[in-house]
Amino acid sequence: MVRRLALSLTFIALAAAVTARAETSFTADAATAQPPAASPAPTPVRYWPVVTGLAQALEISNDHTSRPLRRFNAPRPAVHADNPTRRHVGVDLFAAPGDTVIAVDDGRVLGFYPFLRAATGEMSYALLVDHGAYVANYGEVRQNSLTAHGLAIGDRISAGQPIATISDTAQLHFETYQAGTQHSSSWPNGAPQPAGVRDPTAFLTALAEQGARRMPGDTTTVQATSLAR
Ligand SMILES: [Zn+2]
Numbered sequence: 001m002v003r004r005l006a007l008s009l010t011f012i013a014l015a016a017a018v019t020a021r022a023e024t025s026f027t028a029d030a031a032t033a034q035p036p037a038a039s040p041a042p043t044p045v046r047y048w049p050v051v052t053g054l055a056q057a058l059e060i061s062n063d064h065t066s067r068p069l070r071r072f073n074a075p076r077p078a079v080h081a082d083n084p085t086r087r088h089v090g091v092d093l094f095a096a097p098g099d100t101v102i103a104v105d106d107g108r109v110l111g112f113y114p115f116l117r118a119a120t121g122e123m124s125y126a127l128l129v130d131h132g133a134y135v136a137n138y139g140e141v142r143q144n145s146l147t148a149h150g151l152a153i154g155d156r157i158s159a160g161q162p163i164a165t166i167s168d169t170a171q172l173h174f175e176t177y178q179a180g181t182q183h184s185s186s187w188p189n190g191a192p193q194p195a196g197v198r199d200p201t202a203f204l205t206a207l208a209e210q211g212a213r214r215m216p217g218d219t220t221t222v223q224a225t226s227l228a229r
Pocket of ligand 1: 088090091092173174
């Protein structure tokens with residue numbers, strides 16, 4: 001068994017040597033050699049959208065958690081005149097004011113507009129990103145989010161790239177929509193789920209379990225990749 005393994009290793013070494021020679025001849029005679037096989041495309045990595053040190057960072061509220069008001073389709077009372085009675089279109093992710101929001105996937109900045117007033121009086125904003133197969137609303141971010149991150153409407157962004165800052169609401173209100181959506185939706189009480197709205201709970205659960213997570217102080221540069229559409 002050991003001898004067979006040794007033989008196998010010898011064979012692999014020989015094959016590598018042959019490959020190395022072939023590459024050398026390719027370099028020397030590029031006009032007649034076959035082009036090298038393209039390297040496999042890297043597996044896309046999705047990122048958890050909040051960079052925070054909070055212990056509850058990956059908690060996703062649903063019907064079974066102790067914080068049901070943070071879940072999708074939770075009832076919302078009227079708190080302010082500009083905040084009518086409605087259903088919750090997103091899931092609230094734990095964060096602290098000032099925490100950085102990063103892009104889940106490669107995408108393009110689609111929209112940025114006033115969204116919800118925080119209890120402190122700050123008007124938080126919605127940041128709509130076209131992710132190709134879906135549209136995400138990174139909701140309740142600061143008004144200066146785009147300028148603070150050198151972004152403008154129409155800019156391409158990469159998965160894991162900083163795109164916004166958490167507002168005084170101390171959470172990221174995360175919504176997902178079908179591809180092609182141009183604006184976030186509100187959901188009046190008693191009305192059916194608005195067309196285009198997608199429950200992000202399963203998406204976020206998969207992200208928490210399988211996605212990459214950046215931590216505060218992580219200054220890794222995220223390489224730009226192309227949006228697949
Ligand atoms: Zn919310």
